[in-house]
Amino acid sequence: EDQVTQSPEALRLQEGESSSLNCSYTVSGLRGLFWYRQDPGKGPEFLFTLYSAGEEKEKERLKATLTKKESFLHITAPKPEDSATYLCAVRAGGTSYGKLTFGQGTILTVHP
Amino acid sequence: GAGVSQSPSNKVTEKGKDVELRCDPISGHTALYWYRQSLGQGLEFLIYFQGNSAPDKSGLPSDRFSAERTGGSVSTLTIQRTQQEDSAVYLCASSPAGTGVGANVLTFGAGSRLTVL
Numbered sequence: 001e002d003q004v005t006q007s008p009e010a011l012r013l014q015e016g017e018s019s020s021l022n023c024s025y026t027v028s029g030l031r032g033l034f035w036y037r038q039d040p041g042k043g044p045e046f047l048f049t050l051y052s053a054g055e056e057k058e059k060e061r062l063k064a065t066l067t068k069k070e071s072f073l074h075i076t077a078p079k080p081e082d083s084a085t086y087l088c089a090v091r092a093g094g095t096s097y098g099k100l101t102f103g104q105g106t107i108l109t110v111h112p
Numbered sequence: 113g114a115g116v117s118q119s120p121s122n123k124v125t126e127k128g129k130d131v132e133l134r135c136d137p138i139s140g141h142t143a144l145y146w147y148r149q150s151l152g153q154g155l156e157f158l159i160y161f162q163g164n165s166a167p168d169k170s171g172l173p174s175d176r177f178s179a180e181r182t183g184g185s186v187s188t189l190t191i192q193r194t195q196q197e198d199s200a201v202y203l204c205a206s207s208p209a210g211t212g213v214g215a216n217v218l219t220f221g222a223g224s225r226l227t228v229l
Binding site: 004031032034041042043044045046049087089091095096097098099100101102103104105 | 116145152167217220221
């Protein structure tokens with residue numbers, strides 16, 4: 001069974017304090033690992049897709065990396081507006097496009 | 113439309129009643145998905161539409177749940193004889209054509225929060 005585990009469950013940072021979120025996964029034939037951001041009362045918003053070990057993607061203060069067993073979302077010099085829940089998801093081989101297995105998420109709070 | 117639109121945004125119902133949740137995807141997106149997000153649980157896949165067909169219904173939790181899509185656009189998720197454990201946020205997402213890199217990128221709506229008393 002495909003599994004995604006995110007840690008920590010919650011992370012509190014001071015503005016400017018860099019850190020990383022972890023996503024460990026077990027999947028048969030990875031066809032993509034996805035990071036989404038979710039603000040309260042809204043649906044998840046797409047951030048990145050990673051397909052193979054060693055791949056990296058960047059967007060503003062966020063950088064996502066991928067190994068064969070886990071992915072990291074690095075946040076450099078975060079700002080209060082980066083506060084949100086960050087969700088990791090995988091698509092397994094042989095599954096429908098868009099049929100993703102999600103982790104429970106990491107709730108990030110950045111204090112000014 | 114500019115984004116994925118869902119209605120109602122909030123629905124409170126009594127146990128045993130039927131409910132219908134509506135999703136209007138991004139114009140031109142042929143793929144449509146329903147997910148459920150419960151307190152303390154991650155997003156859970158329910159069903160996938162490509163056009164008006166549902167090639168993957170594997171996530172529907174019971175036969176009380178059904179969904180349809182008409183005209184390759186609007187979709188309705190119906191829950192019959194609602195139970196308290198059905199309380200959750202029901203999220204709809206859409207994506208471009210069902211194959212290729214873009215098909216993996218889901219755009220979600222804001223969700224319909226269902227509370228069953």
